[in-house]
Amino acid sequence: MLPNVAARAVVRLLVDKSNVEADSKDNGGRSPLSFAAGGKIQYNPNGRNETVVQLLIEREDVEADSRDKDGRSPLFICCRIVATMHCTTACG
16 A cells, blocks of 8 residues: 555546546446545555545546446445444444
8 A cells, every 4th residue: 555645646646637537437337536435445554535535526527426326426435434434333
């Protein structure tokens, strides 16, 4: 895993390029924002991707409320992850 500072720099380089399709979708309709919101982009030891999420939503061409093929938005995915973390912590 890249240290947070290095990862942020790499993501910034990609996000700042005008020829990078930052809102591309995979076969399931998931965007890079969906993966970042769901913790699937692992670049720091804490597994949190706030930096990547912030960099992506700052772009005008990223649709923050896009839905995947199952109807899930990045916000829904993030909330589900947070709720699962809280339940795991509370229920031990």
